[in-house]
Amino acid sequence: MSERLLVLVRHGQSEWNLKNLFTGWKDPDLTELGVKEASEAGRKLKAQGLVFDVAYTSVLTRAQHTLDLILGELGQKGLPTSKDLALNERDYGDLSGLNKDDARKKWGEDQVLIWRRSYDVPPPGGESLKDTLARALPYYVQEILPGVLNGKRTLVAAHGNSLRALIMVLEKLSPEGILKRELATGVPIIYRLNADSTVASKLDLAS
Numbered sequence: 001m002s003e004r005l006l007v008l009v010r011h012g013q014s015e016w017n018l019k020n021l022f023t024g025w026k027d028p029d030l031t032e033l034g035v036k037e038a039s040e041a042g043r044k045l046k047a048q049g050l051v052f053d054v055a056y057t058s059v060l061t062r063a064q065h066t067l068d069l070i071l072g073e074l075g076q077k078g079l080p081t082s083k084d085l086a087l088n089e090r091d092y093g094d095l096s097g098l099n100k101d102d103a104r105k106k107w108g109e110d111q112v113l114i115w116r117r118s119y120d121v122p123p124p125g126g127e128s129l130k131d132t133l134a135r136a137l138p139y140y141v142q143e144i145l146p147g148v149l150n151g152k153r154t155l156v157a158a159h160g161n162s163l164r165a166l167i168m169v170l171e172k173l174s175p176e177g178i179l180k181r182e183l184a185t186g187v188p189i190i191y192r193l194n195a196d197s198t199v200a201s202k203l204d205l206a207s
Ligand SMILES: O=C(O)[C@@H](CO)OP(=O)(O)O
Pocket: 017, 021, 022, 023, 024, 025, 089, 090, 092, 116, 160, 161
């Protein structure tokens, strides 16, 4: 029986994560630490004995670079890969490029937390998590999931909020449940799915 494997991984630390800037659809590359985190993610997946048939990533450099480094560690460079903006980070609109601490000083802690982590309040000119889900979920259901259910071992390298949107669906989290869910950079989460696409098991390779 095929194993219906789905691995999600957030990119390693980016230049703008390090500078504490809202990033969204802006396109900074990984830092030196981010490169190490991505390579470490690849080594962890290798240590689990995992091999992939297909990969998906966004159109942003930090996620693609992370995927390349992981595939390098796995000895799987050249794996068939689809890149789509459906997996991009949520668009931070007018906040993109602003410092997160400066934003807190200007608009207050509570407002910034609402923009960053509420389910359906978009930042000015940008996307809420709900908006992000509205474009990431159809892509998951139409492009990614059918392969997983047919036994294609699948790796997805994407972003904090596009993955939080998918995790909300996979783990059946409520809007309140997803609020506190943070994804560390470069930490793979290994899901095995049931035939009906629900989660059979989950392993977070955090440590
Ligand atoms: O800036 C961003 O694009 C994201 C991810 O780094 O930030 P946040 O954690 O605030 O959603």
